[in-house]
Amino acid sequence: MRHVxxxxxxxxxxxxxxxxGLFSRRGFNIDSLAVGTTEKPEFSRITxxxxxxxxxxxxxxxxxxxxxxxxxxxxxxxxxxxxxEMILVKVSINANNxxxxxxxxxxxxxxxxxxxxxxxxxxxxxxxxxxxGFLSLLKKFGIIEIVRTGTVAIQRGTGN
Amino acid sequence: xxxEKMKGSxxxxxxxxxxxxxxxxxxxxxxxxHIYDDIYKSDIKHYLVRHEQxxxxxxxxxxxxxxxxxxxxxxxxxGATNLVTGIATANMDSVPMVAxxxxxxxxxxGTDSFQEADIIGITMPVTKHNFLVKDVKDLALTIKKAFYxxxxxxxxxxxxxxxxxxxxxKAIFNYPESIIIPSYKPTTKGSSxxxxxxxxxIREAKQPVVLAGGGVISANASEELREFISLTKMPVSxxxxxxxxxxxxxxxxLQMPGMHGTAFSNFAIxxxxxxxxxxxxxxxxxxxxxxxxxxxxKVIHIDIDPAEIGKCIATVLPIVGDAKEVLKEMNAYLKEExxxxxxxxxxxxxxxxxxxxxxxxxxxxxxxxQYVLEVLNxxxxxxxxxxxxxxxxxxxxxxYLNHTQPRHFISSGGLGTMGFGFPAAMGVQVxxxxxxxxxxxxxxxxxxxxxxxxxxxYYNIPVKNIILNNQWLGMVRQWQELFFEERYSSxxxxxxxxxxxxxxxxxxxxxxxxxxxxxxxxxxxRALSHNGPVVVDIRVVRExxxxxxxxxxxxxxxxxxxRGSI
Numbered sequence: 020m021r022h023v024x025x026x027x028x029x030x031x032x033x034x035x036x037x038x039x040g041l042f043s044r045r046g047f048n049i050d051s052l053a054v055g056t057t058e059k060p061e062f063s064r065i066t067x068x069x070x071x072x073x074x075x076x077x078x079x080x081x082x083x084x085x086x087x088x089x090x091x092x093x094x095x096x097x098x099x100x101x102x103x104e105m106i107l108v109k110v111s112i113n114a115n116n117x118x119x120x121x122x123x124x125x126x127x128x129x130x131x132x133x134x135x136x137x138x139x140x141x142x143x144x145x146x147x148x149x150x151x152g153f154l155s156l157l158k159k160f161g162i163i164e165i166v167r168t169g170t171v172a173i174q175r176g177t178g179n
Numbered sequence: 180x181x182x183e184k185m186k187g188s189x190x191x192x193x194x195x196x197x198x199x200x201x202x203x204x205x206x207x208x209x210x211x212x213h214i215y216d217d218i219y220k221s222d223i224k225h226y227l228v229r230h231e232q233x234x235x236x237x238x239x240x241x242x243x244x245x246x247x248x249x250x251x252x253x254x255x256x257x258g259a260t261n262l263v264t265g266i267a268t269a270n271m272d273s274v275p276m277v278a279x280x281x282x283x284x285x286x287x288x289g290t291d292s293f294q295e296a297d298i299i300g301i302t303m304p305v306t307k308h309n310f311l312v313k314d315v316k317d318l319a320l321t322i323k324k325a326f327y328x329x330x331x332x333x334x335x336x337x338x339x340x341x342x343x344x345x346x347x348x349k350a351i352f353n354y355p356e357s358i359i360i361p362s363y364k365p366t367t368k369g370s371s372x373x374x375x376x377x378x379x380x381i382r383e384a385k386q387p388v389v390l391a392g393g394g395v396i397s398a399n400a401s402e403e404l405r406e407f408i409s410l411t412k413m414p415v416s417x418x419x420x421x422x423x424x425x426x427x428x429x430x431x432x433l434q435m436p437g438m439h440g441t442a443f444s445n446f447a448i449x450x451x452x453x454x455x456x457x458x459x460x461x462x463x464x465x466x467x468x469x470x471x472x473x474x475x476x477k478v479i480h481i482d483i484d485p486a487e488i489g490k491c492i493a494t495v496l497p498i499v500g501d502a503k504e505v506l507k508e509m510n511a512y513l514k515e516e517x518x519x520x521x522x523x524x525x526x527x528x529x530x531x532x533x534x535x536x537x538x539x540x541x542x543x544x545x546x547x548x549q550y551v552l553e554v555l556n557x558x559x560x561x562x563x564x565x566x567x568x569x570x571x572x573x574x575x576x577x578x579y580l581n582h583t584q585p586r587h588f589i590s591s592g593g594l595g596t597m598g599f600g601f602p603a604a605m606g607v608q609v610x611x612x613x614x615x616x617x618x619x620x621x622x623x624x625x626x627x628x629x630x631x632x633x634x635x636x637y638y639n640i641p642v643k644n645i646i647l648n649n650q651w652l653g654m655v656r657q658w659q660e661l662f663f664e665e666r667y668s669s670x671x672x673x674x675x676x677x678x679x680x681x682x683x684x685x686x687x688x689x690x691x692x693x694x695x696x697x698x699x700x701x702x703x704x705r706a707l708s709h710n711g712p713v714v715v716d717i718r719v720v721r722e723x724x725x726x727x728x729x730x731x732x733x734x735x736x737x738x739x740x741x742r743g744s745i
Contacts, residue, residue, distance in 0.1 A: 029362065033311075037303060044304050074489065081486035087308040087328060090362045 021050070021147075022069050022076050023095045023102060023172045029088040030056055030063040037086050038065060047071070047079050051104070053169035062090065066171045068147075099175040102146040105168045107132075108154065109140045111161035120160055127153045138163055146170075184349035187315040188213035191279070191346065192221045194322040197354045200250050202226065202241065202609050204234035206261075208254020209294060210281030213346040226609065226638060229630040231258050233602035235265020236628070239274050240606030243589045244564055246399060248275045248329050249606060255281040256294030259340075260301065264596060266336045267305040271593025272420060273397060275334035277325045278306075285313055285342040299340055307335030315348040323355050332365030333484040334397055365483060369500030374508050377455070377479050377496055378518075384453035384477075386524045387413045390436065390465075393420030393592070394458015394482060395502045401425070401585035403506035404457070410513040412520035414528050416444045418459050419577055419592045427582040433528070434537075437465040438729045439574040442535035445727075445735040447528055451476045458482060458502045461491035462593070463731075471734035481505050537578055539723070546696050548572060548647040548719040552579035554700050555617065555645070558707055563615040564607045566590065568600040568624030571653035574725040576619040598627025604642040605635060615643070615707060622648040622676060632686035635712035643706050644714045649721045650676055657724045661739070673721075683714035692716040 028034045035054060042049050051068040069079060076094065083092045095102075112120050117139070124131060124141050127149065133140035143153055147170060154162070185193070191214060195203070202224045207215045218225045228234045231253040238249030249269075253262050259280040269276045283292040299311050308328050310321050318341075325337040381387060389411075395404050401424045408415050408431050415425050416433035425432055433444035448454065454476045459465070466472040469492060480487070480494040481502060488497040498505055539549040552575055555563075561583045567573040567590040582588050589607060591599040604618040625646050635642055652670040659667050683690030689709050693702040699717065706713040727738035 033299065036300065040303050078486065078490060081488075085484070085486050087360065087363050 020070065020072070021096070022071070023100070023170060024067045024069060024080065024083070025093045025095055025172060026065040026067060026083055027057065027062050027090040028065060028086075029090070030061055031088070034063065034088045035065070037088065038083070041082055041086065045078070045082060047075065051167070051169040053171050055171070066169065068170050093174070095172050095174060100172050101175060102170050102172040103144055104147065104150055104170045105142065105144045106150055106154070107140060107142055107166040108157060109138050109163040110157050111137060111163060112139050113137070116160055120157070123153070123156050129153065182351055185352040186213065186217070186347065186349050187318055187341070188217040188346040190315070190318050190350065190352050191322065191341070192217045192223060193352055194319050194354055195223055195250065198248070198322070198326045200248070203250040203252055204228055204237040204241075204606065205252030206231050206234060206254065206258060208258045208281060210255040210283060210343045211252065211258075211341075211346070213343070214252065214279075214281070214341070226605070226634065228602065229633050230628065231261035232265050232598065233605070233628050233631045233634070235262045235276070235278060236268065236596075236599050236602035237606035237609070238276050238278070239265060239269045239599075240566060240589055240603030241610040242269075242274050242276055242606075243272075243603070244586050244607040245610045246275075246397070246586065247610070248277055248326055250277050250279070252279045253281070254294065255283055255298075256296045258294075259298040260296055263301060263305065266302055266338065268591050268594045268596045268599060269336040270305045270307065272591065273334050273393060274336065275329040276336040277322075277329050278336060278338045280338060280340050281346075282311070282340045282342040284344045286344070288342065298338065302338050305336075306338050307333075309338040309340065311340045312342070312345050315345050315350040318345060318350065319352060319354050320358075323358050324360060327358050327360070328363065332363070333394075366485070366499045367483065367501040367504050369481065369498040369505040369508065371508065373496060373498045374505060375512065377498060378509060378512050380453060380477065380479060380496060381411055381413070381455065382518055385521060386451050386527075387453040387455060387521070388433070388447050388451040388476075389413050389415040390418065390448075390454055390456040390459050391415055391421040391424045392418045392457065392459025395421055395424040396458075396585045398458060398483070398502035399585070400458075400501075400503035400506050403503055403510060406510050407506050407513070410510060411518050412525070413455070414447055414525070416440070416448065417582070418462070418465055419590060421459060422577060422582040422588045423585045435577055437462075437735065438467070438731070439578065439725050439727065440465075440735075441537060441578070442727050442738055442740065443528065443531035445729070445738065446531050446535070448473050448476070449736040450527070453477050453479065455479045456481065457506070460487045466491065467729050467733050467735040542696070542720065544695065545720045546693065546699060546717060548575050548649070548723055549579045550696065551645065551647060551699055551703070551717055551719070552576060552619070554703055556581045558700075558703055559615055559617070563587070563617050564589065564604075564611060565617050565619060566600040566604040566607060567619045568621050568627075569595045569597045570621045570624055571649075571657065571723070571725050572619050572621040572624075572647040574654075575647070578725075597624040601625060601628050601642070601644060602631050604644070605631060605640050608640045608642050616641070617643045617645060620644055620646045621653060622646055622650060622672060622679070623652040625679070626677075629682065632683060632688050632712070632714070636687040639711055641709070641711050641713075643712070645703070645706070646679055646714065646716050647719050648676070648679070648716050649719050649723065651721060654725070657728075660724070661728075662730070679714055679716040689713045690716070692718070694718045
């Protein structure tokens, strides 16, 4: 099962290497990873998307906690939460299909940020499913390049 | 307070004093010259080893035999990388250690400067934590953190990397009395609710077995374990690192489980309906094939490291906490309401112990390695520290030595590091002056840190090295015999060995030899009474195997032994 883990760590050099090293050493896979500072400058948040059985996720969580620099690990999957990922996608276009592409971008509330005769670059933000849906619709036009930020997520309401 | 600034190298030495460090093991080099200059002026005793790996193992032996944090020091680059095997050994066996390494100047880091190695990157997966000190102002606090992390929770090695400018620059020395690391708060007290549930399960169990591991020893919980067993009257098996936690030859003792454990221990585990695992981590050398391990048993797992619970086998009742704290609380409840001995089960155990004892053959003309260990039991009366190298001799030492005290059997379990025993014995001896320290070695392993004969000779560290010399890399040879149709690839050392007696003598160390059973006792007596280091070359039966044996990945009740398949 797909899990979104939100990990609060010390904001200092080398911490990401410890987390990445832990995953490679113990044979856990990371589907996506996003790192940034938080409302408190001394902390960073690492949002990890991982896939695995419950026991594997439990091990990942415990091993993350074992790192001295880890403050808190939250599995957002079970809680009500919001996920977002931004994707920049460059898609092939021509005179005939340009309006069709624009229509799809509009439906998905994407933003066209660059356009030329032969291709168009679109910025889209959404959760995993929406983004995958968008990309699958663009496929037939020919996707030239995709750049993704990795998923970030936050719990809804007043949850900590 | 005086606001006079102190050099980083001096801050290091003063911090070590604040931590109560009296002995360190190390090797100098370009990037630790300032530190060595302050060692020269300090009353902390520095032991110059002949290879940095030995410094780490010595610090390890020092720590395991005392429970204090062991300290080693090496220069940058190759000095630091030579420590790695020793650090990894300590990490696998949860040994509190702080390793200091020199580093090129902070401004030069990343330029492939002379003797530069990214020791932080290299040791990240083999330390509990590591630090690169970038500013001399952070030095004292970092050392405080390093010692705190090394000794608390599940102990482990911590490395502190010191760029040379940090040792040269000055800061005001202010060593914190106490420290709180908000992201690091090990749980020591077990949940009382869980502990009560555990007692209920023990009460209801018909065929329980206790598995005691290294965690019992590192928590100094041996007394509590002994009381726990006397209150519950359950059979108890000790892992390699747990040997000595419970008296080895006691009625309730099952001795060691696993690959080279006793058959009765393995059979008991397979028949158990409840396992109470304390400070052990279900290593594959204990469990064999996981699916077949203890098929009828529910598991109560007591461990200070939550990540160990459920890592290898499913646990019905986890208790996260320090073994000493948890056992104390259990004992308190048990004293209020006692548990009856499970007599039918104890009768089964009695019979298993009678039917499947450890056995070996005695020959009039050839020395059985097991016999040497039995003679040592007699001569030392159990009052000796033992270290081992890794291989067949190690397993015989585990099987045949009479382990009665915690912290007295010191062996590389998790990493299985050949070359560990001799330098570890140096550390044990430095920490325990006046005590008998014996390194049980194989002829292969002993040569992996044989250069330390120079160290023990110079400082007169009276370690007794007993080489059970079969002129083979015996454990690998055993596997080749059993699983590779006797193709002895690169394991026969016959004709390739040095004369160990002459080697010892060349270093100024007493060298002795025994080639016949009749000589063993006298030679060992001489070695033990000699006031100085000794190497005893004991020529043992060449093709002796360690039995019983569970083939790797097998079920632990499917053992091979002297009588064929057990």
